[in-house]
Amino acid sequence: MTADWSPVWMSLRVGGVGAAGALAAGVWLAWVLITREFRGRRALEAAAEIPAVLPPLVLGTYFAFALAGRAEGFTWRAAAVAAAVAALPAMVRAARTAFDGIPRDYGNAARSLGAPGWRVFWRVTAPLAYRPILAAASLAFARLAAEYAVTVLVAAQAGARSTLLAGPLLPSVGMAALAALIVANRLGRREIGV
Amino acid sequence: MTSARIGKRIAGGISLDVEFSVPPGVTALFGPSGAGKTLILEALAGFARPDSGRILVDDALSFDAAARVSVPPHRRGCGYVAQRDGLFPHMTVRQNLAFAANRSPRVERTRRVAEALERFQLGDVAAKRPREIGPVEKLRGAVARALLAAPKLLLIDERGCGEALLRTVREAFPGPILLVTNDLDLCCAAADRLILLQAGRIVQSGAPRGVLDRPESVDAARVLGIPNVFECSTAALDPGRNSSRLEFSGFAINGPYAPGHFRGDRVWVTVWPEDLRVHAGEAEGRNNAVPMELVRVSRGVRAVRMEFAGGIFVDVPNEEYEEKKDNKNWQVEFVAEKVRVL
Numbered sequence: 001m002t003a004d005w006s007p008v009w010m011s012l013r014v015g016g017v018g019a020a021g022a023l024a025a026g027v028w029l030a031w032v033l034i035t036r037e038f039r040g041r042r043a044l045e046a047a048a049e050i051p052a053v054l055p056p057l058v059l060g061t062y063f064a065f066a067l068a069g070r071a072e073g074f075t076w077r078a079a080a081v082a083a084a085v086a087a088l089p090a091m092v093r094a095a096r097t098a099f100d101g102i103p104r105d106y107g108n109a110a111r112s113l114g115a116p117g118w119r120v121f122w123r124v125t126a127p128l129a130y131r132p133i134l135a136a137a138s139l140a141f142a143r144l145a146a147e148y149a150v151t152v153l154v155a156a157q158a159g160a161r162s163t164l165l166a167g168p169l170l171p172s173v174g175m176a177a178l179a180a181l182i183v184a185n186r187l188g189r190r191e192i193g194v
Numbered sequence: 195m196t197s198a199r200i201g202k203r204i205a206g207g208i209s210l211d212v213e214f215s216v217p218p219g220v221t222a223l224f225g226p227s228g229a230g231k232t233l234i235l236e237a238l239a240g241f242a243r244p245d246s247g248r249i250l251v252d253d254a255l256s257f258d259a260a261a262r263v264s265v266p267p268h269r270r271g272c273g274y275v276a277q278r279d280g281l282f283p284h285m286t287v288r289q290n291l292a293f294a295a296n297r298s299p300r301v302e303r304t305r306r307v308a309e310a311l312e313r314f315q316l317g318d319v320a321a322k323r324p325r326e327i328g329p330v331e332k333l334r335g336a337v338a339r340a341l342l343a344a345p346k347l348l349l350i351d352e353r354g355c356g357e358a359l360l361r362t363v364r365e366a367f368p369g370p371i372l373l374v375t376n377d378l379d380l381c382c383a384a385a386d387r388l389i390l391l392q393a394g395r396i397v398q399s400g401a402p403r404g405v406l407d408r409p410e411s412v413d414a415a416r417v418l419g420i421p422n423v424f425e426c427s428t429a430a431l432d433p434g435r436n437s438s439r440l441e442f443s444g445f446a447i448n449g450p451y452a453p454g455h456f457r458g459d460r461v462w463v464t465v466w467p468e469d470l471r472v473h474a475g476e477a478e479g480r481n482n483a484v485p486m487e488l489v490r491v492s493r494g495v496r497a498v499r500m501e502f503a504g505g506i507f508v509d510v511p512n513e514e515y516e517e518k519k520d521n522k523n524w525q526v527e528f529v530a531e532k533v534r535v536l
Contacts, residue, residue, distance in 0.1 A: 105276035106283075108241050109336070111267040112274035113294045113343040123293065127284045 014076055015145030018083025023137040025084065026091025031121060033092075034099050052089035059086055087140035094136030098129035195253060196347050196370050200237050201246035204230065210237075210244075210394040216347065216370040220360060222381040222402070223374045225391030225417055231374045232277065234391075235349045238372070239274045240267035252346035252369075273345030275352050277374075280336030281324040287311075287335045288320040294342035306342060313366060314338040334359060341367055350374065360384040378418070382406065390417045411536055415464040421507040423464045428455055437530065444504070445484045447528045452535035462536040467509040469532035472500060474521035483525040491515075502526060 029048055033041065051059055063082045102125060110120045197215040204210055210230040214221075223231045236242035238249060240256065243264060249257040251272060256265045281290045291310055295303040311317050314334040319327045324335070333352055337359065340348060348363070348371045355373060357380055363371065364384075375381060381388050381402045388402040390413075398405055398414040409415040415423050429446060430439035436451045440463060455461055473483060486502040493499075498515040500508045508526055510518075 103278070105278060105280070108236075108239065108267070109274060109276055109280065109339075110282070110293070111241070112239050112270075112272055112345075112349075113339065114268050114297065115293075116266075116268050124282055128282075 010076055011145050014079045014083050015141045017076075017080040018087060018144045019137050019141035021080065021084030022087035022091045022140050023133070026088055026136075027095045027133060029088075030092050030095030030099060031125075034096060035117065048092045049089050051085050083144040087144055091133075091136055091140060095129070095133050098132040098136075099125060101132070102128045196251050198234075198238060198249045199247040200234060200244045200249070201259075202233065202237065202242070202244045204233065204394060208394050210234070212391070212394070212396050213247075214389055214396060214399065216372050217387070218368060218370050219386035220364065220371045220373055220384055221387040221389060222385035223372060223389050223391055224376070224378065224381060228393075229391040229417075230394040231391055232351055235274070235351050235372065235374060238270075238347065239272045239349055240265065240270050241274075254346075271344075271346035273340030273343055273348045275333070275336045275340050275348075275350045275355075277351045277353070280352070281332055281339070283324050286321050286323055287316055287327070287331075290324075290335060291339050291342055294339045310338040310342055314362060329354060330356075337363055345369070347372065353377070356380070357383050378402075378406065390414050392417050408534060409464060409536070412462050412464075415462075415534075415536065420464050420466055421505070422467060422470070423462060424505075425460060426463055428452060428457055428459050428461055431455065431457055438535065440533075440535070442504075447484065447533070448482050448530045449528070449533040449535055450530060455535070463533055464536060465528065465533045467499060467507040468497070469529060470506070470508040471527040471529065472508050472510055472518070473525040473527060474518040475523055475525075482530060483527040486524055486526050488524050491519075500524075 029044075033045055033048075054062075060082065063078070063085075106124050106128065107120050110124045111117075115123065195215060195217070197213075199213040200210060202210045208228070208230075210233055212230070212234060223234065225231055233242055237244050237247075237257075238251070244257065244259060246259045247257070248255070248259070251270055254265075254271075255263055256270050256272075257263060281287065282293070285293065288307060288311065291307045292303060295306050298306060311320050314337065316331060316335055316338065319331050319335075324332055327335075333354055336352070337350070337355075341363070345367075346369060348367055348369065350363075350371065350373045353374070353376050355375065360371075360373070360380070361384065373385065375385075385402050387399065388405045389399040390397045390405065392413050397417055398410050405414070406418065409418055409420065412423055424442060426440045426442045428438055429441045431451060432438065433451050433453075438449045438452050440447050440449045440461070449463065452459075452461055486504070486506060488500060489503055490501040491498055492501075493512070494509075497509045497511055500510060500515070502508065502524070506526060
């Protein structure tokens with residue numbers, strides 16, 4: 001009997017794309033919250049935390065309702081978006097902590113040298129903060145690859161046919177998650193950017 | 195011309211309220227911790243937004259609270275050398291310098307970076323990262339990098355800046371330099387102008403030697419660290435002889451004439467510890483020497499600070515103290531022309 005590995009790839013794909021989406025959105029949101037003063041900043045901060053305070057089942061139910069009536073039903077893209085939203089609060093927190101850990105004199109010096117905000121980010125802030133942020137992204141991937149609740153509910157909305165991870169193949173994803181945790185641990189241990 | 199009027203509330207009930215100009219040359223900002231020195235630099239550079247005021251950098255408006263104008267830091271043309279964490283730690287010294295010269299074409303950038311490395315004696319450490327070099331080289335690198343961006347105003351918030359480095363900076367940059375320092379010797383040696391700051395206010399400004407020799411207020415004397423600041427009353431005033439008789443609690447001395455005061459006025463008097471003289475033994479016809487009881491002695495590298503009853507401090511060279519140290523009776527002589535009536 002040959003094993004069907006497609007559920008493993010599906011889970012890894014959902015986890016990977018979800019973590020990547022959370023990474024991009026989380027870093028951008030953290031950068032905006034740290035560097036910009038604008039009306040509604042507090043509200044945005046609070047909104048970014050909402051997925052963290054909702055249990056995964058509730059979050060999954062929201063997505064299920066949001067997808068209700070759509071022709072395509074469950075797709076890995078929908079699951080990846082749901083996964084990214086679930087991982088967003090942790091990414092924002094990790095990125096903010098990483099940015100806060102960089103002495104502001106570096107950013108100030110860069111700006112005084114004529115560097116606009118985007119250049120300060122790419123040339124100074126990101127190279128100094130990438131390790132803890134990537135560690136957080138690895139953790140997000142580990143969690144999302146093994147996440148059931150949100151995906152199950154999004155899949156259930158589409159009916160019975162889904163390519164969810166089957167119970168016997170769980171150890172494969174578990175191994176991937178473990179590898180991600182080891183990467184996160186190694187990245188997290190190293191001194192920030194120096 | 196670079197000039198600023200800055201008003202800003204600081205946490206703890208203190209507010210910054212200063213107005214000054216920074217002509218070409220070195221202007222030193224001197225004051226105790228928390229006086230607002232770094233905040234002034236940050237406001238000029240655009241990192242802190244004042245509540246009120248106006249900032250002109252090289253005659254270009256950088257900030258105007260009333261008109262709601264605030265030019266972003268990267269367009270102000272203010273080179274900034276931070277108090278700590280100057281060079282970017284993930285780049286080599288050469289890369290740090292190249293970051294500042296990025297607007298130049300590649301060949302021009304390479305030439306300018308090489309020139310800066312040579313001028314600031316950084317050739318040997320060009321390929322090293324900041325963690326691999328010493329604090330002096332880090333500071334030289336940070337200053338060289340700031341100058342490579344061709345600033346209109348150079349702000350140095352680095353207390354370790356020495357006279358030699360400042361001289362090199364002046365050779366490379368003829369424009370205005372605002373330097374935060376805790377070193378009065380450096381102010382005298384290398385600054386063209388000194389601004390004394392206390393609790394967010396300018397208490398005195400002018401040529402360094404003039405400010406040091408002629409503090410205009412008790413606050414200025416205290417910011418300068420003069421320990422001998424006393425209140426007394428004027429017992430006599432003689433403008434013809436440029437003299438006065440000043441009565442303290444327990445003794446009286448002759449001082450310079452105090453314009454603007456009347457007999458019986460309470461005035462403040464200050465005198466540097468090294469401008470007082472000590473004599474061993476009984477007073478012998480010295481009209482401005484007062485017998486005093488020695489309370490404490492603290493030895494410095496070149497001088498000994500003697501503290502007398504009543505909080506009068508005198509600095510004497512080590513050799514002089516060694517000659518007189520076994521003495522039991524002391525007189526402190528006030529040199530009239532060195533006494534400053536505030």
